[in-house]
Amino acid sequence: MKILKFKKISKDKYKIYLNNGDEITLFDEVIINNNLLLTKEIDDKKLDLLINQNSIVYAHQLSLGFISIRIRSKKEIEDYLLKKGISNKLIDITINKLQEEGYLNDFDFSKAYVNDQMKLSNIGPYRIRNNLIKYGISEKIIDEIMQEIDYKKIIEKLSKLIEKQIRIKKGSSNMIKTKLVNYFINLGYDKDMILNVLSNYDIKSDKQELRRDYDKLYNKYKNKYKESKLTYFIAGKLYSKGYTQEDITNVIKENNF
Numbered sequence: 001m002k003i004l005k006f007k008k009i010s011k012d013k014y015k016i017y018l019n020n021g022d023e024i025t026l027f028d029e030v031i032i033n034n035n036l037l038l039t040k041e042i043d044d045k046k047l048d049l050l051i052n053q054n055s056i057v058y059a060h061q062l063s064l065g066f067i068s069i070r071i072r073s074k075k076e077i078e079d080y081l082l083k084k085g086i087s088n089k090l091i092d093i094t095i096n097k098l099q100e101e102g103y104l105n106d107f108d109f110s111k112a113y114v115n116d117q118m119k120l121s122n123i124g125p126y127r128i129r130n131n132l133i134k135y136g137i138s139e140k141i142i143d144e145i146m147q148e149i150d151y152k153k154i155i156e157k158l159s160k161l162i163e164k165q166i167r168i169k170k171g172s173s174n175m176i177k178t179k180l181v182n183y184f185i186n187l188g189y190d191k192d193m194i195l196n197v198l199s200n201y202d203i204k205s206d207k208q209e210l211r212r213d214y215d216k217l218y219n220k221y222k223n224k225y226k227e228s229k230l231t232y233f234i235a236g237k238l239y240s241k242g243y244t245q246e247d248i249t250n251v252i253k254e255n256n257f
Contacts, residue, residue, distance in 0.1 A: 001047070003040040006031070012061075018042075026050060027057045059086045059094040064103065073109045074099075075136025110137050110145045118153065122161055125154060127188025158189055158197050166201060170209045174242030177203055213241060214251045 002019040009015050014031060016024050030053045031037065034046075042050065059081055066072060066080050074095060081091045098104035110132055117128050125146065132142050162180060169176045177198060184194045217234045225233055231252060238248045 001042050003036060003042065006037075024051070026054050027061075029057055030054050055086075055090055056093055056097075059084075059090050060097060062086070063094055063098055067098075067103055071109050071112050072104070073135040073137060074104060074106050077104060078136075106137050107141050107145070109135070110141050111148075114145050114149065118149070118157070122187055124158070124184065124188035124190070125149065126190070130188070154189075155193065155197060158184065158193065159200070161187075162194075162197055162201065166203060172210070172238075172242035172247065173203045173244060176242075178242065210238075210243060210247055210251055213238060213243075214255075218255075 001022070004017045004019055007015045007017070009025065012028050013025055014028060016026060016031075016036070018024070024047070026036075030050060033053070034050060036042070036050075062081065062084055063077050066077065072080075077095060077098065078091055081094065082088075086094070095104065113132065113135070114128055117123055117131075123131075129142055129146060132145075133139075161184070165180055165183065166176070169179050171179070180198060181191065181194050185191055214234065217237050218230070221230060221233060224230075235248050235252065238251070239245070
């Protein structure tokens with residue numbers, strides 16, 4: 001088969017017209033590497049080779065575009081190429097090439113990811129570790145990276161987050177503590193570390209919330225119980241909500257019972 005002409009269709013792609021009526025689209029890299037501008041002659045075997053090389057370049061270009069947005073893990077590239085319909089064989093070739101070129105390195109990815117999460121997110125070490133597992137990072141790499149974390153910085157970060165949440169959370173002091181512990185466990189922090197940091201704060205019940213809870217209980221049960229029993233009943237309900245004995249005594253005194 002003879003090449004009749006080349007037509008540029010994008011920055012790095014050309015459409016090639018053959019004398020048998022066929023048309024193929026090739027990357028300029030494939031055209032140059034196979035010296036097609038000079039030879040202008042291809043047979044069926046050469047055509048298959050060109051198509052295969054073109055597929056490799058296509059997978060490589062897709063990957064580079066994906067990586068240009070942010071650094072990626074090996075698994076991310078594999079999953080992305082699979083979604084694009086690239087065969088497993090071509091994916092392996094592409095992964096090897098990207099690793100040789102220095103574009104793909106799970107250790108570097110993990111290190112960058114941990115640094116970003118420590119600086120830019122609220123999540124803790126356990127969540128970071130679980131996310132790395134989802135990215136397909138090996139346990140060996142994860143263990144090595146996690147050992148490099150300065151846990152003093154984690155405690156500083158956790159302390160700042162707890163201070164912020166204390167201002168936001170409403171309810172009894174015990175309820176606030178429980179909410180904070182559960183909140184930060186879900187964010188990936190160690191329970192003992194959370195409790196240790198919390199011990200540095202004197203968390204008070206929210207007085208407005210206490211008043212609202214008291215008023216709701218009083219209005220709901222005032223016609224059901226006599227005053228002495230009502231006081232005892234309300235005290236029990238407030239205690240079950242996590243208010244301290246001191247909180248309960250003070251709010252009852254305010255109402256002259």
